[in-house]
Every structure is written in structure tokens, then in C-alpha cells.
Amino acid sequence: MEYSYIGKRIKRVDALPKVTGEASYFSDVNLPDTLAGKILTSPYAHAKILGIDTSKAESLPGVRAVVTSKDMPRVPLDFALAHFNRRVDLFAMASDRVRFIGEEVAAVAADNEEIAEVALSLIDVHYEEIKAVFDPEEAMSPDAPVLYDDMESNVAVYMPGDYGDVEKGFEEADHIFEDEFKTQLQYHAPMERQGCICKWDMNENLTMWTCTQTPHLHQYMVATILGIPIAKTRVVSPYVGGGFGAKAHQAFPYHIISAVLAKKTGNPVKIEYSRGEEFSFATAAPSFKIKLKTGVMNDGKIIAKQAIVVEECGAHCYIATGQLLCSIFFSFAHIYKVPNLKYEGMVVYTNNPNRAVALRGFGNTQTNFAVESQMDMIAEKLGMDPMELKSKNMFEQGDTDMMGWHFNSYGLPECIKQSAESADWNEKRAEKSPNRGIGMAALIHACGFKGSFGSIETSSAVIYAKQDGSFNLFTDFSEIGTGVWTVVQEIAAEVLGTRLEDIQVSAGDTAFTPFDMGSYSSRGTFSVGNAVKLAATDIRDQIFEVAAEMMEVKIDDLESKNCEIYAKETPDKKISIAEVTHHAIMESGKILIGKGIWNTPSSLFDPFSGTWSNLGPTPSYLFGCQVVEVEVDPNTGKVTVLSVDAAHDVGYPINLDMAEGQIHGGVMMGLGYALTENLALEDGKVLCDDFVDYFIFRAPDLPEIKPILVTTDDQYGPFGAKGLGEATMVPTAPAVANAVYNAIGVRIKDLPITPGKVLKALKEKKRG
């Protein structure tokens, strides 16, 4: 099939606005009489609140409102995650007890930030400090302070599972590997900091400008928490300056506090975190401790696997349970065939300040580090090439595994092959230079995952035709940087046979977009793409109906391209789309409105049977393999990445530039995760304050990254396309770890791989 736009290099619709500074973010919204909102947070990791006196703050000139938990709604902020967490633990403000340094205790709205800061200092909170716990394993010990009175321990969620007969598997195994891996907190580091502006109008409608990846879910949560009709709550999420998960699903305390302050004062209220405040706000990928036991046969076949996964969530679950689920089901249970497996997953409370929100990879990244590091160790032990070991344990296209996951497209073998070829894997493994090494890691992930929010996986789109054959297209997707506006523009233009500029995309405002789950879970191209394809097809069918009448041909005989509609059988019969839409709208009274509703054919996990009833959590999985070459300085321990060859199964690429861009971005985050990024804590306090303390890879820091797009033509994806975003960072860290091992023979099982850890390991290795 020869496409006009699909699979080409098409300029992003948001390119010019972004490079010129025209693009407007929530913080650029300037409303008259906006007050500055500031939040007072707990200085203690664990304490009782005995009383709060706000009178001094209230009497400060320029202070318009002071609020505490008494002013906050009683609906828990995480009500919509209750089916996951089996409990709720998050409110807009602490009432009788604080559980981490940074927990919201009071807030003010004042004429400017300076007055607000002074007002915070005038609020007297009477605390009584109590014992805190900062390590998840300590938190599980019987004498640890328990964070919640309604619980007997700090284990918020316990999720066990057992498939086949794992004991028997280990008995049969020729080799057993047991390792422990540890991952750090990773901060999302979006260029745009968290914040929002809230404004109520005379009719009690709330408008909230904020940076959310999921406007409609956000609207649903904010309205429900505040107890107002959802349709009277408008969430405007214009351009979003990066999210990476931190801006998905959550109604954060500041959202509700801002709305309450705005209601109380009658003015718009803006709360915006400074970079330092955002580091302390501490959204992060949760840290994991993973005990991984694998039994393999002499030929490399995996026969049994067992894991204990401990996820530390800080003082509130947020979306930790979803991440636990993904951490177990992707890398642990599904990159490779595992006939017998057993796991125990736990989400554990501590008094640490991190908020366990989503981050690219969503749990999978953490487990993938463990699984793919251990696979390298197994290959080494068996004297096999890691590629060969992987091939021995792979699925095949069309397979359905014991949990019910079905692989309708399966690009993993091709990803391994192409990344290895691109990186000269065989040559470099055969002829090793000193202190240089090459490593490989593979992955599986999903595009959309039924159960990642609620029990649905849906998108929708609406499209209006104009008299001149141009179209207004609406989806809920805010542009968080993924390029989804360009993707849906291409899809609609391809279906309709128009020019790209004839498709005007509007998104990121719940006041005029139909429901969509939003931008997360690598679901944009797949789910929104499918919804837009359905909507475009719907309106194209309506246009063809009018055209068939005008042309006196059968509808089924029609095709459109280059803004014209042709009759296949009589190709000289043609008419422009503009003529048809003009005739329909201006002469026939036929207003053309198309809609597309996509409901991913997939199923929910049934914890009782341990299976998915149909297809698995998604019909379409992502696969990839990255090969990393490093050089390690044995004197300093510094790891320099020389190249990353990243092959990813995208089903079919909608836009080559943007797909490659995702790989660049994901590898960049993956390298930070592997080597430098760590939201370090001490006694429950965040130690990082800025990007000097917290080093992310910037463009000049990057090695050569070679993106390789593997095509598998997924039968469910729009034009065969699958997602990509998250997959791109998942295998980077283990590939780096494996390359480090290949370079200098030391195995680092604890991320990030800092020079200190490398030197220490080298010293231990020397010691024997």
C-alpha cells in the first residue's frame, strides 16, 4: 500500500509554535487579579498535628485566604484508584498526622508570592514528632511504626501469584540463579514544572488550567473530589512541557487546594512549583528491591522463575499497585516463556517523601533491569551468546501463553537481530578491546493496558467537515511532546485523502473534546490513532455518500486522494472533496459530523484465576532490543557510553522522524537511569534541589543513538502501528550494565551505576 503520509517524515504541527515560543503552557495563562497560592508542608517525616493557628497569617495585609484540612473536601484524592489499591490513603491535606516531609498541611492565597511566603511562616502548626521509618524492609519488620491506624503493617498491597509448579521446576533445573537487584528513585525531570490555575465563574463553573497528560480523567477526579458536576468542570491542558507519567492520572493535593482557595477568595489562584519545590514535591518512579530466582536447563531453556518484588511507595500508594502489576507481568513473566512461575509482590509504605506516580516504563523498567541483567549472567555461565539464550526462550507470532496473552504481532526476534547487526555485535563480542564492552537487553511492553486506569482502555474522536474540504478534528490528547497531534493529523489526512493542512487538530481541553483516557501507557498512536481513524472513516463514508449521488456512481467504487474523489472503475470520473462538502453543507442541508469510538479489544486481569479472559491486557505488545557499547575508566570508575543501537517493533511507523525521536528521548532517560539519575533521600528528606545535584543526560552528553524501526504490521493498530514511547527506555539500563560487565567483568545490580559502585566492585573483584 502506497501511503501519502503514513510512514513518512512529516513536520510536527507543534514544531513552529514550540521553537518560536508561541506555544502556550498553563503558566502562560494570565488572568486579571490572579492570586499566588502557596502551600505549607510538614518539616517532619512523621508527626501528630496537635493544632494549627492561622490567625497571624490571616491578619497579614495582602493575604486573601488561609486554608487547612478543615476547608478541604472529604473525598479522597485517590478514590479512582481504590479498585487497584483496595484502599484510599490520600487527602488534599493532612489533618491529624503527617507522614512525610513535604506533606501538605495548610495553604494561603495572597496578592503575590512574597506575601504568601511570609504568611506561610506565620502559620503555627503544633506537631508532636513520632518515630519514622525510611527503608521498606525495615518498614515490614514487626517493631516498625505503622503509618496507618487502620492497618496492621506497612504492607499496603500484597499480590501473590503461582503458575505451574515452580518447586518442581527448580528441582528439574540444571542451573539455578539467585540474585538481588535494587533500583533507585527516578525523577521525571520535565521541563515544565507542576502547577495549575483555578478560576470559578458566576455560575459555579470551575476552570482549571494545568499540565495534565489526562485531561478527561483529571476532570473526572477533580469534579468528583470537589463534588461538582463534571460538565461544569473544565480542565484546560494546553501544550504540556513533558510529562513522562508525572502528570497522568493524579489529582494532586495542589490541584484541590488551588480550587478551594479560588472558591474561597473569588479570584483566580495560581500555584506553581519552583524547580527546588518540585524536587521536594518528589514525583518519582518508585524504587524496587527484586529477588529473582531462575532455573534453566543446560540448553538454556528457562524452566522456572520466582520473584519477590518489594516496591516502596512512600506514604501514599498513588499508582504504585499498577506499577507492581506491570513490573511482574512484563519482564518477569513475559519477555520469555516461563513454564513455572511464582511471585510475591508488595507495595510498602515508608515515611519517605516520594510520590509513587507513573514514569515511562511503569514498573517494567525496574524489573527489566533485574531480568535482563540475570539473563546476561545466565548466558555467561552457560557459555552462550546472550542472543542465542534469548532465542531459545522466545515466543512466536500467534502464540497465546498460559495467562491468555496473545501475540498478534511479534517483532522481538527481528529487534534482536537488527540491533545486533547495527552494532556489529558479533565482531565486538569476538574481538574485545580493553575496558570496552558491549551489552544487550530486550523488552516487552504494551500499548495501552486494560486496567492501567479503571477497567477500560478507550479513546474517541469527533470530526467536522468544512465547506472547502478542510476538517476540524477533536481528541482529548494534550500535546505532552509525543507528537500525537501530528500522528492524528496524518491518520485523518490519509483516510480522507486530503492535504495535511486541511486537518486542524484541537485537543487538551475538556470543554470541547470527547472522552479519552489521555496520554500515557504508550497508547497515543494506538488508541487515539484508532479512534481518529474510525472518526475519519465515518465522515469519509458520509462524504462518499454525497459524492456517489453527485457522480452517479456506487459508493463502494469510490476512493479519495489528493483532495479528490475518484471512481475506481471509471477513473476519469472525479470530483474534489471541497465540491462535495460544499454541496452537502451549503446546498443539501447535510451537516457532516463524524465520530470514532475505540474500545481496545482486551481484558482485565482476574486475580482469582490469574489469567486474562481474552487476548490479555492489550491486543498489541511492544518489543525491542537495545545494544549498548561502553568504555569504562578503571581508574575513575566512570562509564562512558559510546553508542546505543535501539531496535523497536513499532508495528508500522506513522511518522519516521517522531518514532526515531521517541527512541532518542527514551534512550536519554534510560542512560540517566542507568548511570546518573537518583533522587537521593536522607532521613526522609530530598537531597536534590536542582539539575546540578540531579544529572540528566542532555543532548551534548549523548552518545551516538541509532534508532531502528522494526515493522510487523499489527492487525489491531491503525495502519498497523503500535505504541513506542515507554519501550524506548526500558532496556537501556540492563544493556548498559551488561556492557559494563562485558568491559571490565564486574556486575552492578544496584542502579545507578556510579563511578563509586564500579570502583568498589573492581576492588572486590581484585580482592577475589
Place this chain on the structure above:
Amino acid sequence: MEYSYIGKRIKRVDALPKVTGEASYFSDVNLPDTLAGKILTSPYAHAKILGIDTSKAESLPGVRAVVTSKDMPRVPLDFALAHFNRRVDLFAMASDRVRFIGEEVAAVAADNEEIAEVALSLIDVHYEEIKAVFDPEEAMSPDAPVLYDDMESNVAVYMPGDYGDVEKGFEEADHIFEDEFKTQLQYHAPMERQGCICKWDMNENLTMWTCTQTPHLHQYMVATILGIPIAKTRVVSPYVGGGFGAKAHQAFPYHIISAVLAKKTGNPVKIEYSRGEEFSFATAAPSFKIKLKTGVMNDGKIIAKQAIVVEECGAHCYIATGQLLCSIFFSFAHIYKVPNLKYEGMVVYTNNPNRAVALRGFGNTQTNFAVESQMDMIAEKLGMDPMELKSKNMFEQGDTDMMGWHFNSYGLPECIKQSAESADWNEKRAEKSPNRGIGMAALIHACGFKGSFGSIETSSAVIYAKQDGSFNLFTDFSEIGTGVWTVVQEIAAEVLGTRLEDIQVSAGDTAFTPFDMGSYSSRGTFSVGNAVKLAATDIRDQIFEVAAEMMEVKIDDLESKNCEIYAKETPDKKISIAEVTHHAIMESGKILIGKGIWNTPSSLFDPFSGTWSNLGPTPSYLFGCQVVEVEVDPNTGKVTVLSVDAAHDVGYPINLDMAEGQIHGGVMMGLGYALTENLALEDGKVLCDDFVDYFIFRAPDLPEIKPILVTTDDQYGPFGAKGLGEATMVPTAPAVANAVYNAIGVRIKDLPITPGKVLKALKEKKRG
């Protein structure tokens, strides 16, 4: 049928925002770096432009752009009216010739209005004055200067018609009445003055904030004139501060000039007329001269009618032809049965500055004055009560007349009866007080009129359901004061069985509303109401489908009220709408999107057969009758209106307060038209500058107005409702004129009825 909201007194959704000043009009939009746009206009009524030198203006500091006709698009602004006018005559700027004082010649964009004003004074236009003509009858004389080189005369449009045998009718008639009537220019006097703000973005999308009654038609025109895709042209028409027709259909020169200036400078450009400038801009109901000849039998039956209607349009047709059509077909041909009729209608160019745009009544008001004044004279001559004369000549419900107009609902008899009763007509006619008089006039009008724009009469609406049973509803209707947002809220809430506050109405922004013709032609309640009813029914059906499954009942058995869905047969089975929409959206993957497309079943006028092929121009006509009591001071000639009893057939009222409000507003405009309003001209110059020169009736100036709503349950209207807006002012002026005659025995055939005219007539009467 017991309704929850229909036919009640429901508070307007725009009430609070308007009375508190929160409502935002285009002029409230503040964009950074906005330039002031100012237009240089012709000081001559008729002149050649020999040259324009803009160099001095361009070099003035603070001037960002100077444009003349060379910078303007070559597409005529009235291209969309060409099928009416059979010609185009309007461009954004005059190029080689100006045809009226005030015609656009050049424009500047500057840092502020003061600089822009100075810059205008620095533009040198070299004119050569030529002979002008200001009277339409003079303009038709062979030696008059002809305004357009491509024409042989100043008759822009000539529209003759002949039904039955009018000559024979006059031969048979017992009495023949021949009268000449004259109407003045009426200015719309909206509180919000004309203007717009234009802004282009980096992707060459144009956003125009302006005060238009017809956002989607405006978008279509502006985009076509500028040659850009319609979907890339956004017309935002937030609250509109009154339109009355002046803001419908037109892309005015200033719209295009502002867009060109904004494109050229790269800045937003705002053009806003001061009140004085707006008087000179001179949008107005065109003035008519009507020669009316009527033959009647002794029993009062009309047997023949003939009219010559001369409409003066100034130098450009604008929408004069549509008004000519309505002036002939409503009052002249259709209040009463006319077995034989003949007409000649003409639209005539002059060098007057008025722009012949729509104004409430749209031509009908002018002719109604003639027809209903003459009916009063006929009744007097025949010694009949005017009521009796009207009754003799009325149609009946269900009648289809010789032109194909079909009266599915027909409230005229009831309107006459109820207005007369309310005003104590019989008593006051029988026992006349000195200098007091009572008069009556009836009318027919349409709600929506196929052919009033293009060949369509359509509306559409889209509705999204939220998880809590609230709804976002979209229509194109900007809120110009008619209350349509409240009307559609009521309709949707009634259909869905929700609370009013569960329906959030969004409108007035082409970026997120589906196509609609907009707010004019008394079509809001009827057409948009029907579209919203269809959309609400569509989404209700989707909700019922889910509910039926949940409740295990048949869909057809379901009803909804008070936010709950009941099974009719098993009334204890019920479920809340919120439960159903939550289940659908959050648990079943069913995103609920409804749409409603209304295409009025009516037909276009066929000038060849002189008939409408089906139903007439609308399926649903408006009827009304107003009775006015006046007192005339014979010494000063001043007419004081004592009361107006206005009965209008609204089909079925959606909102009693708002329907009555329409009557108050229409009568107010009608009284101004009857007595005080006159956009006076002298040698092609507007003499009015402010509301001291131009007297409109304000609230304290008004007599007692008694609105009477007559119900006829129209079969095509939503819940039986028809339109109302325009009808309310149409018969006021002839009712006043008839009352004046009844009071003091003088007949004024030339509006407005000023003290001077009354005194002169009294003098002539005395003289005999």
C-alpha cells in the same frame, strides 16, 4: 404532557455573568502586543481615486503597517450572497472609485489609537469628485449617475411577480385603495459596537474574535475571502452585546482589513468602532417606498393587490435582496388571502452611506406598515371593525395557499382575539376619549426561511455524556441576547430527564462547535432547538441501551426524569443516569457522544414558477397581533403610547420569562421605529452621532407592555415551539399609526410619526 422545564420560568444561564460584568465580549479580549487598527474612509459621496500616497504615514514612528486596496484580497466580500443579488459589488476597500461617504480607502495598524489617527491624516488620497445621487427615485431616472460601470442603471435587482389576474381582480373590486408609504433608515443600536481582533499563529491559523450572530457563516466567508482553509480560521464570538441583524451574514470590510493588517504586522490587530464611528458606519434597515393598491369587495374580501416596492440599498447590495423578498412575501402576500396579486420589487443603488444589512423583521416590518395601515383605512371606509375585516380575509389552519405555503399551525385568529380582549378593544373603540385612540396590526413571519442564506436552513448540535450524568452540549449559537443557551439547556434537560445544571452549554466558537447557520431569522428556538432535541434524544437512546442491559428490561419500556431512569411497566425498577453513564464510560468502554442534525423541511422559492415546491420557505410561521393605545397632544403633535397589548403565536413557549422578554424588546424597537428612530442623512452624510440625536426607547420611556403568549403546538417545532424574536416588532408601527388615526383622525404614511408630521397633518386636515 407535564414538563419539568419547558413552558416554565427558568433563570437565564447568562443572567449572572451579564449583570455582574463577568461576561466577556470580543472587546474584553486582551492579547499582548495588540495594535490599534484604524480605517481611512472617503469624505466624498462619489469620486474617482486618482492616487494614494501612504509614504508619510508609513514613516511615522509607531506605525506598523499601512494598507490600501492593493493589499486586499480580490474575492468580493459578498460572494456568498451572489445567488441572491445576481451580482457582487463589495470589496474590502475601494480601489479606483468611492461611492459613499465612509467607504473604506486605506488603513493603518499602529502602537496605539492616537498614532493610528495621526497616521490616517498623513495618507494623501487624490480624489476627483463626480456627481452623486441620494434619492432612489432620482437614481432610477435616465440622467442619474450610474454607480457601477458594468450596469446600465442603478437598479441592482428587479424582481417582478404575477399571480392570478390582478387586472381582472381590480375590475371586479367594489373599492380600490391606492396609497404610498415610506419608511426610514433604522439603526440597530446594539449596546456592543462593531469590531474585531485578528491574530495569526505560526502555523498560519487565523483567530478572529468578533461580535457575530453567525460564527460558522462568518468563518466560511472570512476564510474564503482570505483564501485559507476554513478549518484553519477560528471565529470566536463570545457573548455578543446585541445584534438585531447587524452582525449576521456579513464579512464587513473591517473584518478583512483587520486580518490583513494582522498578517502583515505579525501582531494581533484590533479594530473597534466608537459610537460616533458606528453611526457613520451606518448599518441600518433599508428605507422603502411602497405603492400599494388593493381591491376589496363590499363585504371586506380582498380580491386583488398590487405593489411597487422600492428598496434603497446605498452603494452596496449587502442582503437587500433577501429583505425585498421578505417584504413582498410576508405582509404583502400572506397575512391575508389574496387571490390576485402582482408586484414589482426593486433594489436601487444610491450614494448614501447606509449598509442594507438585516434588521429584526428583515423587510417585513417595512411592508407591514403599509399593509396594516391600509387595512385600517379599508375598514374605516367600509365601516367595519378592523378585527372583522381581518377575520374576513384570514387563512385557516391546514391551508396551503397558491404559492405552496402550508400553515401547519395558525394562531392568528387567537392572537387578534386575545390582544383585543386584553386591551379592552371593543370598549375603547366604542367609547373614545378625546385625543386618545386605539389601533391594531397583525403580522405573519417565519422562523427560519429557506433562502435567507444560501439554499439551506440547518442547525446541528453535539453532546457528550459525563460519568456523573452531566453533559457538555455544543451548538454554534453565540448568545446575542435572545436566551438561546437557556432554551437549549431546557430542551436537553427535558429530553434527558436531568437537572438544568447538568447541561453545560458551549457555543459561539467555531473551533469546537458543529456547523449551524447561526442566530437570525427567528430561527434559534426552532432550528437549534430541534437540533439539540435530536442530539439529546440520540444520547438518551444510547444511555437507555446501557440502562436496559443493567436493569434487564426492554429499552422501549424506559423513561427518565429527576436524574433517574424508570421502567414504565415496573416503576420500582430504577437506576440513576449517573450510574448508567459511569458504567458505560468507566466500566464498559462505551463513550457516549450524541449528535443532532436539523434540516428544516421547507423549500426554496422558484422564481420561474413563482412557487415553493414543498411547504413553503418554512414549515412553521409566526403570527401575532398588537393593540396600541395612544394619546396625542394636538398642540405639540407629540404621540404618547399608553399601552401595548401584544399577542404572539409561539407554538409552545419554552421559557415564559424569555418569550415575554422578546416581546418587551421587540415592542421597544417597534415604538422607536414608529415614533422616534431615524438615521437621518443629508447629502450622503449621516447626521446622527450619538443617542441624543438618535432616540431609542429605553426602559423608563416605555408604556405598559402586556405580552400574551398564544399556544398552537406546532408539529415541527421542538415541544411545539416556534420562533418569536422578529415578529415582536413588526406590527408595532402600523398599530401606532392606526391608533394615532383613531385618536385624532390623521393618517401618517411616512415613518417615523414625529410631532412635526402630526402637526402638519392636523393643519392639513383642518384646512380640509
